[in-house]
Amino acid sequence: MFSTLNVDVNNEIKKVKKEDISFDDLLGSGIKIGTTMPVQDFQLACSKLGAQPACVMMSGVISQLVEHQGDHIADCLRSIRECCVKEGLFELFNELLKKEFKSETVKKICKDELLSLIHRGECGSSPVSEVESECFIRGDELLQAIEEDDDDDLLDMIWNL
Numbered sequence: 001m002f003s004t005l006n007v008d009v010n011n012e013i014k015k016v017k018k019e020d021i022s023f024d025d026l027l028g029s030g031i032k033i034g035t036t037m038p039v040q041d042f043q044l045a046c047s048k049l050g051a052q053p054a055c056v057m058m059s060g061v062i063s064q065l066v067e068h069q070g071d072h073i074a075d076c077l078r079s080i081r082e083c084c085v086k087e088g089l090f091e092l093f094n095e096l097l098k099k100e101f102k103s104e105t106v107k108k109i110c111k112d113e114l115l116s117l118i119h120r121g122e123c124g125s126s127p128v129s130e131v132e133s134e135c136f137i138r139g140d141e142l143l144q145a146i147e148e149d150d151d152d153d154l155l156d157m158i159w160n161l
Contacts, residue, residue: 031044032057033054033058035061035072038065038075038079039072039076042058042080043079045057046083051087055080055087055089056092058079059080059092062076066103069105074109074112074113074115077106077109077110078115080093080096081093081118084118084123085118088123088125090123091126093117094128097115097117098117110137111137114137116133117137118133
C-alpha cells in the first residue's frame with residue numbers, strides 16, 4: 001500500500017541539534033522506516049542511528065500513515081512514545097501528538113490506548129503536568145474548569161477521571 005518513506009532530511013535536520021547526531025551517519029546510513037513493518041524498522045533505526053534521528057524518522061512515517069489512514073498507527077505511537085520517555089525526548093513526542101491529534105483516527109487511538117502527552121511524572125524535565133496530560137487526552141473540559149477556577153466543577157471532574 002505504501003512505499004518506504006523518504007524523509008526530507010534537510011528539513012528534519014533543522015529540528016535536531018547538530019551535536020546530538022552525526023548527520024553523515026544519518027544521510028549515508030541507508031536506514032529507512034517503511035510503512036509495512038514500521039515498528040521493526042524503528043527498532044533497527046534506533047539501534048543503528050540512535051533514538052533522536054530514529055524518532056524524527058518515525059514522526060514522518062506516522063504523519064504519512066495518518067494522512068493515508070494506514071495501518072500500524074497505534075503501534076507506531078506506542079513505540080515512539082516509549083522511546084521518547086526512555087530517552088528524554090518528551091518535546092519531540094509531545095509536538096508530534098499535538099500535530100496529529102487533529103485527526104479523528106489519532107484521537108480515537110489515543111483515547112482507546114490512553115496515550116497522551118509525556119508528563120513530568122514520566123520524564124522529569126517535561127514541562128507538562130500530569131493534569132495537563134489528562135486534559136489533553138480527555139478534551140478540554142477539565143482545563144476549562146481550571147481556567148474558570150470553579151472549584152466544585154473541578155473537583156467533580158477530577159473525581160470522575
